Amino acid sequence: MATSVHLVSKAGVFQEMEARQHRLTADEPENNHGTDKGPAPYELLLASLAACSSATLRMYADRKGWQLGTITADLRFKRDPEGNESIERTISFSETLSEEQMARIxxxxxxxxxxxTLKRGTPIATHFA
Known part of the structure; x- marks a missing residue:
């Protein structure tokens, strides 16, 4: 589990990050003052949730000897006119699972x-150096 991310921002909204030995970028689309050189921050949030969801289900199924086939995850971030936010997550498998297996999934x-982490609303402490 990554415990830290290092970010460098030199100008605009394009961001370069490092997580362990991996390099990531984030940006906004051109219609939101960005240069579209990487996923937007909310897209990275959804990608994190999708990756964790798939990996956890795969590890669980492997331990049980279940065949999931290909896992597909489609996630959408939504904000209604009142400002309420939600994430819709749709998961599918290329293999057919029994009702008992789906209940456990x-x-x-x-x-x-x-x-x-997202559901409990993890507190964020911000410090300026």
């Missing part, structure tokens, strides 16, 4: 680490 998906 429905339980496990709500317990994935990133799901739990």
């Amino acid at each position: 429905r339980d496990i998906i709500e317990k994935t680490p990133v799901t739990k």
Whole structure:
């Protein structure tokens, strides 16, 4: 589990980040003052949730000897006119699962680490150096 990310921002909204030995970028689309050189921050948030969801389900299924086939995750961030935010997550498998397996999958998906972090509204402490 990554415990830190280092970010350097030199100008505009284009961002370069490092997580362990991996380099990532983030940007905004051109219609939102960016240069579209990378995913937007909310897209990275959704990607984190999708990756954690899929990886957790895969690890669980592998332990149980279940065949999931290809996992597909489609996520959408929504904000209604009142400012209420939500994420819609649709998960599908190329293999057919029994109702018992799907019931367990429905339980496990709500317990994935990133799901739990987002749902509990983890406090953020900000410090300026």
